[in-house]
Amino acid sequence: MDFLKKQFRVLIWLLIWLTMLPVTAAAQEVMLRGMQKEQSRQQARIFMDLSGPVRPEVVVSGQRVDVMLAGTEVAAGFRQLPEDESLIRTLLISRREGLMVSFLFRRPPTDARVRYDSGQGQVQLHVDWSERGRGQRLAIVDQTTGFSQAGADGATVTKSTGSPYSEDWRRFFKEWETPFSFELAPRFSLPSMPLVQLPAGVDDKALPPALNEARAEADAGDWAKARQSAATLLDKPLEGAVREAFLVFYAEALLRDGRPKAAGATLRRFVENYPDSAQRLRARYLAGYCHAVNGDPYLGLYEVEQALSQIETDDFLLPRLLLLRGELLLAQGKYDQAHETLSSFNLSGTTDALRRLGYACSLSGLERNKEAAEIFAEMEEQYGPLRDPNALEHFARALYRGGAYLKAEEAYARLAQLISGHPDEGLAYFAQVQAALRRDDIEGARRLLDRILVAFPESRGGQRAAVRQIDLAVLDGGEKVLAWAVMDYGHHAENLSERALREEARFKQALALYLNRDHRRCVTVLEDFVRNHFSGDLRPHAEALLGEILPGVIEDMIADEDYLQALVMVERHRRILLDRRISWDFLERLAGAYGDMALLQRASRVYLFMLDNNRVPGRERGLYLPLVRILFLSGQHGLAVEYARQYAREYPEGEDRASVLLFEARALMELNRREQAADLLSATGRPASPELDLWAGRLCFEVNRYEDAASALMRLAPELDLEDDAGDLLLLAESLLRSNRPGEALPYFQQLVAVEETADQALYRIGQIMQQQGRKEQALNLFQRLVDEANSEQWQKMAREMLELMSLSL
Structure with missing residues (x-):
């Protein structure tokens, strides 16, 4: 048996070690050279300086945000971000496909x-927090998904709630779509507005002719000439409010002439x-x-x-500011805020079409597809086909999500x-393929796929x-x-550039193996x-x-007498006990093996699973003691108390109630609930047990409950031996004395005089009892003896003080 345990332990640690072997990345071209961070209360912005272009991907997992930089390595001398009020730490993980930050x-x-x-x-990473973030899942979640049912014979069966494709996995090849988004430059509007106003009282004739000329050219809409004319005044001695107005006018001329930097x-x-300055609002608007x-939205x-x-x-300026605010929020993907902003005002004339266009995009982003599609269609009818790629993409997306696949295909x-x-x-042609497939135009989709693979083979x-071409073949x-x-599928899972697409290909490889x-x-x-x-997402x-096929695979291992590998498989997938009949005997052996190997957390999980999912009355009776013991030993004291009490409720006369109660009391002590533990151990009607009496005596003495x-x-x-149990006999004598029962305490103190470790304390207490009983001469003799012969300075000092x-009273 010991040999098997050792082999078992070696096997498990070997498996763990193998899964942790590092992967050495091949030499890459792009280098990560530096990193900076800006922080506000609700946002953090992290800037990663690179030696060349990359296509970054981001994945959020609770508190962790992973940024994948394909084809990237860390430059020599790179410094990581320090810990601060929002960031705990940064990890750099080299992988075959690149660098994960x-x-x-x-x-x-x-x-x-x-x-x-x-x-x-x-690469710019923007991280947002808000009240909606409260209650989000943590970085690590440990729970079994699904719900439990009982089989006909009482065996536990857990039904998976994880996939709508479980009844027909072939549907996955037809229906699954990995989400994608277009990387199109957002549109921002700068509607016409009155020219910058000169200060009141300023005579146009007193201004430099070039400034009046520039204003006239701008008023006529020729901003290129206006910029050139205004540029001649940059070194002229304009002062005060006139210079402020000129600078804002010149900046606007630069902007409208296509020179935003x-x-x-x-x-x-x-x-x-x-x-x-009186021009500060216009300046901030233009700066935005x-x-x-x-x-930099x-x-x-x-x-x-x-x-x-x-x-x-x-x-x-107010409606223009609100329009720009809405467009900036759209660029950041904050569709709810953009919708609120763009519905709060109107612009005059045809300029309001800009607001309506942004409003329709916000509806599309919020998946209010029908409303969005109707507004886009009305605008195309009124103004002609959309020429803004972002707006057209939102229109196509709203049509697709709304089920108008033919119109989406055209868009x-x-x-x-x-x-x-x-x-x-x-990618736009591929979206057209998706729409064609949704309306079952398989041949049209195949022709488009062939065209994409010829014209854009390396593109997203x-x-x-x-991948879609393989799906159709399957x-x-x-x-x-x-x-x-x-x-x-395996080839694409290794070589595709996008993580989400590699994920799709790998899962489809597994599905193909399953179907085969x-x-x-x-x-x-x-x-x-x-x-x-x-x-x-997958x-x-x-x-x-896994839950569907694991039972058969594990049963095959058991049938082949490959018990160790079967045990490893169950341990590896302990949360995925879905859609299967679980052998009770096997789970008991599994929990016992974990306990024997001191893998207490894992043993407790198996026991808890068995306890929570058993449907045969009484079968779980023998689980409580090993469960409570393992919960206590593994430091899960709250759970130990909970299950000990559950056992006491369900089996008040159970054969393990004394042992379970003791673990409950010890767990309460570890939780610093010592009074509750003392109540439990001294309760009337608790099981009779010498071990319980010993723990009760020690704990009650410690919390000054001397009677108990x-x-x-x-x-x-009667079972205490003077030589081996002198400490507990001393506790008994002290408890009797402090309970005002000196006569009962005296015989025990007299016995304890014969034990060197307790003799001084026993002599002192005997002297106290003699004094209380009026036997002063005997008390004086005992105290004097302590002064002359005591080994303990403490008791010697106390005896001297008593003398x-x-x-004084003699």
Whole structure:
């Protein structure tokens, strides 16, 4: 038996070690050179400086946010971000496909977005928190999914709630769509508005002619000439409010002439140098627009919010600020806030079409698809086909989600033509494929897939098309096609650039193995899948499939007498006991093996599973003692108390009640609920047990409940040996004395004089009792003896003090 335990332990640790072997990444080209962080109360922005372009991906898992940088390595001398009020730590994990940068925050974010800024050469991670983030799942969740039922013979059966495809896994190949989004530049509006007003009382004739000329050119709509004319005045001695108005006018001319970076620099200096200027609101509005078109919608929104906090309700800038605010919120994906903003005002004339367009996009983002599609359709009827790629994508998305697949297919085709040459052109054609498949136009979808694979093979659309082409073959073919699909899905799972798409391909590889009845290999692929895609969208489906095939695989192992591997398999998938009949004897052996190997947490989980899912009355009776014992030993004291009390309620005369009660009392003591433990141990009617009496006596004495201590130890006294149990006899004597029962205490103290460790204390107490009984001469002799012969300075000092007191009363 000992040999088997050792082999068992070696096997498990070997398996753990194998799963933790590092993967060495191949040499990469892009280097992560530095990292900075900006923090506010509700947001954090992390900037990762790179030596070249990447396509980042982000995955949120509770408190952890993982950013995947394909084809990236860490540069020499790289410094990680320090711990602060929001960030616990940063991990850099090299993988075959690139670098994963994992951020562990102190609270779960409600949103995380990542983008690559080619102008700055940075990956920018934006992390948001809000009240909605409270109660989010933690980084690690440990619970069994599904619900329990009883089988006909009382065996436990747990039904999975993890996948709607469990009844027909082939449907997954037809219906599953990995979400994707287009990386299209957002649109921001800068409607026309009155020219910058010059200060009151300023005579136009007193101004430089070039300024009047520039204003006239701007008023005529020729902002290029206006900029050129205004530029000649940059070094002229304009002063005061005139110079402030000129600077804002010049910045607007730069902006409307297509020079947002130069305009942004001018406006930034203006806001810093003239914080109280009459032009400050217009300057902040224009600065917000500059930041937006320069690729920083967050800073743009900050400028807009600053202006809105100071503006009057009748200011002509107010609706323009609100329009820009709504568009900035759309760019950040905050559709609910954008919807609220864009529905709160109107613009005059045809300019209001800009607001309506943003409003329709917010409805699409909120999946109010019918309303969004109706507004888009009305606008196309009124103004012609949409020319803004973002708006057209929202229109197509609303049509698709609303079930108007033919119209969605047409809209995506128009989008592909509109963004011709853009990296997402192939993705637009793939979205057209999805719409065609939804309306069962298989042949049309096949033709489009062939076109995508020829024209855009390496694009995001091309990679999705490759996977979808295999799906169609699986749906049409037999076993030979499945064998081929297993290899192709496996190839794509290793080589596709997007993590979510690799996840889809790997799961479909497992599904193909399942349909081909290769269940053991399917389990191997699914185990790898769950390990590498723990926080992915397909994890519930993978666990549902595991739950379906694990019973047969484990039963085969047991039939082959491969008990160790069967045990490892159950341990590995202890949470996935779904859709299966569980052998009670096997679970008892499993829990016992864990207990023998001191794997107490795992043993307790098996016992708890058995206890919570048993449906045969009385069968769980013998589980409580080992369960409570293991819960106590593993430090789960609250649970130990809970299940001990449950046992006492259900089996008040149970044969294990004394042992269970003792563990309950000890758990209460560990929880610093010592009075409750003392109540439990000294309760009338509790089971009779010498061990309980001993614990009761010691604990009650400790909490100054001397009557209870004396009662418990008196029952135990006949079994106490003077030589071996002198400490407990001393507790008994002290309890009797402090319970005002000196006559009963005296014989015990007299016995304890013969034990060196207790002799001094016993002599002192005997002297006290003699004094109380009026036998002063004997008391004096005992105290004097202690003064002359005591080994303990404490009791010698106390005896001397007692002699002095008694001499005063003589």
